[in-house]
Amino acid sequence: MSDAIEQLRARLAELADLENTAHLLQWDQQTMMPPRGASGRAEARATLERISHDMFVSAETGRLLEAAAAALDGSPDSDEAPLVRVTRRRWEKARRGPSELAADLARAAAVGQEAWVQARANSDFAAFAPYLERNIELARLYVECFDDFECAYDTLLDDYEPGMRSAEVGALFAELKGELVPLIAKLCESSDRVDDRCLHGSFPIDRQRQLVAEVVERMGFDPSAWRIDDAVHPFAVGLGASDVRITTRWDETYFATGLYGAMHECGHGLYEAGIAPALARTPLEHGESLGLHESQSRLWENVVGRGRPFSGVLAPRVATLFGMELDQDTLYRAVNRVDPSFIRVEADEATYGLHIVLRFELEQEVVEGRLAVQDLPEAWNSRFEQYLGLKVPDDAQGVLQDVHWSAGLIGYFPTYAIGNLIAGQLWERAHAEMPDLDERIAAGELGALRGWLRKHVHRHGAKFSASELLQREVEAPILVRPFTGYLKRKLSDVYGLDL
């Protein structure tokens, strides 16, 4: 490796250390920290963020990037070319926003979240609106720092899904909506065909922990490099590939929360754990595209976890651990019941996409000035009824339900549904390459799928955008059909219909 690249890597290694340290501060805050530690933790996180930001956007980083770019030997598939390319793109973007704006954004996010907690508790959108106005105003100021995006929303989206543009998302989501709305309406007419009572009852938490421990171990949870803990809002975080931390929450009356939630976070964890060791302590050592990351969690949670083959592994264990009667078919059908409801994080696999389409449309319209903040609740409620056939009873169960907008996370939502689409494409390809995949999963052997995902997705870390990676691994752009095709096949099976 050339001296110039060595020097760049040395600086980026320090930044990676700071990023992993920030991950620990966040993990600890949500799992371990005593409550009165909160204000000190907020200061520590802000300080670390400021120091990292200053180190990263410095002219020195720019000089090292330039020297490294000149020293590249031209092989496009090396680790070094993507390292320089991805880092330079982030560096250029990070330098655009003045640090006062960054501080304003951070402050507004903190204040906004506090106001949101209160407003949601009281289902009082009017009390929250000024904070959302402020977040939108700051997002627009942020957008104004850039001149290389076609529209305001593109600038925001690019922070969460690098390289993705709203035109592409809009086209995908229009197609997705066109498929899902009639599909769901049809399933609602046959809702008596699927019964999910087996999921409800009394399930001691310690038995649920045992079930989850067995399942995540099959998936690849490695106690020498992983942890699993409880958190109110579950998440997964990597402090490098050898220290992966996932969290879950438990519902004593409904074991699906803990089980499929853990499979979801374990899917994220496998991504972080599978990134090539050569990328350690570089900006490439974490997945960058949130859509790709979500494709992993949703593939494990929904496609594997709620699939017929693995339901045959789960059902007897659930039956034994909780002392109940349960067969594969009953479990499989129960966990795939389609049932429109108000809360996104509780939505089933089919309706979930419409929750996201709704949010994408509304936040795009607000950012681009086509919809006023004060008109959001009405727009939410009317569109929700149009897509999912339900009347929203109050804003707490509607426009106020998510933390994202209060925290200034605008442009983030689409990545959740993009994850479903990508999962559909990867699953289709993995299945084509491994014709015995279902048999292996039915036998509880998840290593083949994990290995395939590691080879085609995980090991690359942040080297490629979602579209680049798909082009490279499945020779296609992001598509809707593999996901909706998979979903219709499964739901036809579950409902005994020809969808």
Added chain:
Amino acid sequence: MSDAIEQLRARLAELADLENTAHLLQWDQQTMMPPRGASGRAEARATLERISHDMFVSAETGRLLEAAAAALDGSPDSDEAPLVRVTRRRWEKARRGPSELAADLARAAAVGQEAWVQARANSDFAAFAPYLERNIELARLYVECFDDFECAYDTLLDDYEPGMRSAEVGALFAELKGELVPLIAKLCESSDRVDDRCLHGSFPIDRQRQLVAEVVERMGFDPSAWRIDDAVHPFAVGLGASDVRITTRWDETYFATGLYGAMHECGHGLYEAGIAPALARTPLEHGESLGLHESQSRLWENVVGRGRPFSGVLAPRVATLFGMELDQDTLYRAVNRVDPSFIRVEADEATYGLHIVLRFELEQEVVEGRLAVQDLPEAWNSRFEQYLGLKVPDDAQGVLQDVHWSAGLIGYFPTYAIGNLIAGQLWERAHAEMPDLDERIAAGELGALRGWLRKHVHRHGAKFSASELLQREVEAPILVRPFTGYLKRKLSDVYGLDL
């Protein structure tokens, strides 16, 4: 407050955030981190250390210190004067060591600890020696950065016990050794007078946890701002006064390990929790003198925990929780049995001091080149027999037992015994000022003592050195007699002898 002092405080607040973050990295490593996280953690700790060091030793910090010093209003008892004085002393000291050396020290410490774990498990000193050589070599390089200390060991000692010199420690320890060696020899002749069988048996860990929870709550453990976790090598750490973390370990056959160990760490925790809020996010927000810190842990563990009055609180709870017969006198005498043994952390209150004197002598000789690393085991074993009358069976129970040297902590050990001496002095004064202290403790009321310690010790944080604080609060230098006097009175009572 003047602008100059405000500006200094703003910079020091960022450094305090980094220090508390480093504390979290360390706490997590010893309580939560999966094993394979170790190498990434070593890098992260080294990076954070280097960044803190660079920020602290910068000319900018010097300029802020100078401006703040000029702006002081001359009241010597303010927070600002000690802030500037203590920070300037640390700044001058820290500027002497190059930042590369600081990073080398941190990295060698992390690597050394991992090697030590293995070496101790195999009782293989030869496997550990190269790591210790490296730590000694780095310590010598560090010493060479200074020209204002009389001897190499003084430079190292000053990092743990600011202002203390080895001549003073040597004199105190010579006096202590002169008292303890004959005292212990005499007690060994009467060892049949005290029976500690009540401490041994089968004590379920969950019951031990309950006992410890009750005891630390009496001491002042506050669940809204504290945590208690398990650790192989117990420690306490503050991430500011509102986030205090203590750890303990458990022995199912001997409840004293968990109980008195937790009281020890809780004593450290009370110090961190008791530091005045006005000192938050300054370099004064943690105890600086390790001797003072240890005085708090040992006072609570030994003087209170193993005292006759509190034994009357403990005995009935122990009896109930573990379903056994136990009275105050039996417990009190059992936990004060003097019994020379190999492992420092298991040593009784009387022999403990000799474990420390031994380490102080050896590390001083190694640092100053009078003893080779390879000759340490032999020197350890022969001196151990001389002081405590026992032949060391293997290095795991001898020279390899402690983590300190592996972690580059050289000059640290003396502070443990200094802590005992200071505890003796504080106890004598607290008792004189509160004649009913024994009665209060016998009633399980520990708040009066905690309040006294907070007022006279804790709230000051790092404002004063150990000697300065003692001079201020008990009008005396560090003395041996209050401790040995207290010890002889107690052991006379326990053994029915006139010592």
